[in-house]
Amino acid sequence: MTTYLDMNATAPVLEEVAELVRTMLLEEYGNAGSRTHEFGAEAKKAVEKARQQVAEVIGANKSEVIFTSGATESNNIAILGLKQHAEEYNKKHIITTKIEHKAVLEPVQYLQTCGFEVSYLDVDERGLIDPQQLRGLLREDTVLVSIMHVNNETGSVQPLSEICEVLGEHDPYLHVDAAQSFGKLSMGLENSRIDLVSVSGHKVYAPKGVGALIMRKRGFIRPPLAPIMFGGGQEKGLRPGTLAVPLIAGLGLACEIATKEASNWQEHAQSLKTTLMAGLDGLGAKYNGCDTSPFTLNFSVPGVNSEAAMVMLKGIIAVSNGSACTSSSYAPSHVLTAMQLDEERIAGAIRASWGPMTDSVPVEQIVNTLKQLQC
Structure with a gap:
């Protein structure tokens, strides 16, 4: 064999998670947006429980979690969602690395076609960036720094604490693609200087087709993201569409298990x-x-x-x-x-x-x- x-x-789903998803699909199938009956109320309750379970992995607040279809969509919202804010304040410089997943590199490349300037951090033969190069690339018009936590090909773990220290009181939003680390190797993601964290369900033993974007508030203000899709008011207006309650519940349970295990x-x-x-x-x-x-x-x-x-x-x-x-x-x-x-x-x-x-x-x-x- x-x-x-x-x-x-991709990874198999945990047995407990699969059983919960099955139950939600066949027995507790309400729409979390339905307010007029108990089926909708129970679905919403399941979503809010999952929101808390996801947030607890890195000590975030449940109000800072929105659900997506996976880390690719989360990355796109985090990057493209800043476009309007960046143009309004004329801050159109982005810093990322040469080893990001295509789900980061391609949205960034799209912004280049819209007049944004992108600086790419080098990596050494170990696959690690030099935080001091990041320090040298920061500018007054830098709006976003996007650096993955654990590389999907090599497994190299970027020095998040040093990156956060370099950014210090600088203004740019820090986005971390944590698809390969969230729940499994989360150390460092709890740093409050990280504004945006992308989560993938099927990398933490939840189903495919679900993920999350954690948007930490600075003070009481969340990152100024604008939606990149339209057609409903779900997920604070950032991610329209009927919530996939069974998958979301599965992600929540997977995160709870990960926190313990x-x-x-x-x-x-x-x-x-x-x-x-x-x-x-x-x-x-x-x-x-x-x-x-x-x-x-x-x-x-x-x-x-x-x-x-x-x-x-x-x-x-x-x-x-x-x-x-x-x-x-x-x-x-x-x-x-x-x-x-x-x-x-x-x-x-x-x-x-x-x-x-x-x-x-x-x-x-x-x-x-x-x-x-x-x-």
Whole structure:
């Protein structure tokens, strides 16, 4: 049986979460916007409970949480939603990094076509930014700094506390794409200097199709986001459309479980990672990224091409060689390219990722298969 090691792409739903979603779909199916009967009232109650559960992961207030379809939509609202404010105050400079997910890079690139200027932070060979470069790029007209927490390809963890310290009392809003960390590796996200946090449901063992955007208030004022879609007054007017109550309830429960279990999950994940690395060390593997998440290992084995490896590993493990959102593209990884790794190392890069449902990793089979490709 194939061992699934691609949980950075998507992960299975926790059993308790799946059962709750099923119940909400079949028995408690009211519309949270219906005010005239108990079905609607119960649905709204479920949504507000989930809002609290999501907020508690990072010590936010439930009033600061809006629900979306996932981190991609949350990123778009956080970035494009500032356009009107930026134009009104003539603050049209954005800072981001070269290794962001396309769900950040493409909205930013769109704003460039609208007259915005974008500065891109470099990363070193570890996949980490230099907070001092950020300090040097800040300007009076900088409206937004958008930096992911944990990279989806390498697992490199950006130094959020140092980033927040550099921003200090500067005005720009700080947006963090926390798709790969929220609930699993949340340390740092509780920093009140982070204004906007994007959350993905299916990366924290909730269903696909649901996420959240946490909008911290400065004082009593929330970030000045304008809606990017129209057609209803839901979610403080920022995200119109009937709320997906079953999915939202599932996300809430997943967040509650994560709050209780995160340290156990991290310990288990690190054990799997250490075991796999011990086997790969014998092949002379190089590890792409540093200070990485225990849930991710990106590695290159000398003499082994990742495409050939994935073919040979079919039936043993399911892994990837990049982001699932760009898997149809054969262009070299923009993340590993930004890290200035050599072409052979990039061509050989394989990403393995796991979670609490991963009992073990078939290290011996993996090593023996890769060894054949080295010959």
